[in-house]
Amino acid sequence: MDIKEIVEQSEQLLMNNQNKWTALWNGYADTIKNKSKKILGFRKTYREWKPLRIYMSVNDILQNDNELSLRFMGSEVAKLFIDENAKPYLKISPEKAQFNHKKFSLDIKANDYDWQSKEATEFRNYFKSLKVAYHHECTLESLILDEMEKGSGDKFLGTMRNFRPIELLDTFRFQMPVPLSAHDGKPKYTKGNIDILARIGSGGNTNVSILELKKNKRSSNTYKYALTQSIIYSICIRYILRDSKIGDKWWEIFGYKKKMPQKLTLLSVAMIPHQLKDFYEKEVQELNLKNIDSCINMEEDHIKCGHIFFDQKNDDKNNNRIEIVGKSNF
Numbered sequence: 142m143d144i145k146e147i148v149e150q151s152e153q154l155l156m157n158n159q160n161k162w163t164a165l166w167n168g169y170a171d172t173i174k175n176k177s178k179k180i181l182g183f184r185k186t187y188r189e190w191k192p193l194r195i196y197m198s199v200n201d202i203l204q205n206d207n208e209l210s211l212r213f214m215g216s217e218v219a220k221l222f223i224d225e226n227a228k229p230y231l232k233i234s235p236e237k238a239q240f241n242h243k244k245f246s247l248d249i250k251a252n253d254y255d256w257q258s259k260e261a262t263e264f265r266n267y268f269k270s271l272k273v274a275y276h277h278e279c280t281l282e283s284l285i286l287d288e289m290e291k292g293s294g295d296k297f298l299g300t301m302r303n304f305r306p307i308e309l310l311d312t313f314r315f316q317m318p319v320p321l322s323a324h325d326g327k328p329k330y331t332k333g334n335i336d337i338l339a340r341i342g343s344g345g346n347t348n349v350s351i352l353e354l355k356k357n358k359r360s361s362n363t364y365k366y367a368l369t370q371s372i373i374y375s376i377c378i379r380y381i382l383r384d385s386k387i388g389d390k391w392w393e394i395f396g397y398k399k400k401m402p403q404k405l406t407l408l409s410v411a412m413i414p415h416q417l418k419d420f421y422e423k424e425v426q427e428l429n430l431k432n433i434d435s436c437i438n439m440e441e442d443h444i445k446c447g448h449i450f451f452d453q454k455n456d457d458k459n460n461n462r463i464e465i466v467g468k469s470n471f
Contacts, residue, residue, distance in 0.1 A: 142327060143429035147369060148437060151328040151376040154321060158330050162320035163384055169199050169318075170390035176206050177310055183209065184312055187221065187229040187256055190265040194283070195221065197313035208232065209313070213268045215279030216244065222253060229256035231264060245271060278356050282336060285354065285412070285451075286314060288463045289339065298456065300465040301449075307338040307349070311396050319377035326366035328373045335374050338395075341408055341471050348445075348471075349382075349395065350408035351375045357414035357453070364420040367411035368446060369428065372437070375409040375444045383442070405442040408471060415450040415466050447471060 142150075155162070180202065189195055196210040196217075209221040211231075218241055220232040231254040233241075241247040247267055254261045273280060286306055293302045309315040322333035337352040353371040355364055382388045382405065392401045411421055425432075430446060437444040447469030456462045 142369075143427070144372070144435075144437065145429070147328065147372060147428070148376065148439075151321060151373050152380075154328055154330045155377065155380045158320065159384075163387055166320070166381055166384075166391070167387045169203070170387055170394060172202055173199070173310070173394055174390070176202055180206060181310055181312060182227070183223050183229075186223055186227045190269065193218070193265060193268055194286075195313055196315060197309050198315055199309075199318055212283070213245070213271070214273055215277070215281075215283035216240075218245070218268070219264070221256070230254060231256055231258075231261040278336070278354055281356055282354055284453075284461060285337065285463055297451075298454075298462055298464045301468070303341060303343040303347070305340050307340060307395050309394070317378075319374050319381070321373055321377050323366070323370040323373035326369045328376075333374060333377070335378075337412070338378075340396075341410075348406050348408050349378065350410055350471075351378060352410045352412045352449075355411070355413045355417060357416055364413070364417055364424075366424065367413055368409070368421065368424050368448070371409040371411055372428075372444065372446065375407045376439075379405065379407055379439060379442055379444065403441060407442070407444045409437075409444050409446050410449055410469075411447075412449040412451065415452055418450060418467075421448055445469075445471075 180197070192213060194212050196212050198210065201208060201210065207223050210217050211219045211221050217237070219237055222230045222232040224230065233249060233251050233254070235251040238249060238251040241249065249260065249264055288297050289304055289306045296302055296304065306314065316334040316336070317338045319333045319335060320330065321328045322331045323329070335351055336354040339350045339352055340347050341350045342348050351371050351374045353367045353374070355367050381391050382401065389401065413421060435446045437446065448467070449465060450467035452464050452466050454462055454464055
């Protein structure tokens, strides 16, 4: 499919199902707003122990807002449960106990442990000392989010500064859901999830950026339409933000304090290892884009297509880091 077909089919699906998805995303936004005070209060009940990180999905808020997702390098290893007295517990289900044993060789019984207990302390210390290879997309995604959250001078080893994640309620890592999926390079009306939603730029030139991430494996099956997926998800974000009922709500959820601009620029980005550059360039040709930094015009708004090529390397403390080795002119 070329870019014209991608845009036309994506817009058609969104317009044909507009009443359905706007109702859903309106409900998501209202629930986040209504429960925000309670959820933000959780942050005072525990101290986050890196490399364990707290995530919260939209589904978590809808289904059980007393549980936060506790993840190691992007993989959920437990839940952090906050009881009615604002006391935190490490909650390990039988499924997570089995998963942790199989993937991380950690033996801990399924149970609810006081966050300050011996078992919970040993659990945190185990992951603090654990080293893993960054072969899976979820672990690579976690590493990239770690880089985004560093101070400006140290971010991506100093190779890209104005680059930070959009977090749920400016506090929790999350994956933004959208009304279309795009796993096979074609838009479908089923819920999809953006790998990383971010802000690129500074001041008045800060733009919402939709990043599709791929791991370093030279295979067309692994690369799988990185830019195409990002474009489809960007079209979804544009429709969400421009909807008269829900747009301002989500703009606020994304952390913006000022009014949404009349002319909106979104960045659609394939963030991939530099070794996959040729796959990206081939995809640009197949999409029939004029160049690798083409712009899609949608009424007064623009979706700028682009890339970020990165490399993994160890710093002077032997920490696994990400260095940007090439990017579009954002």
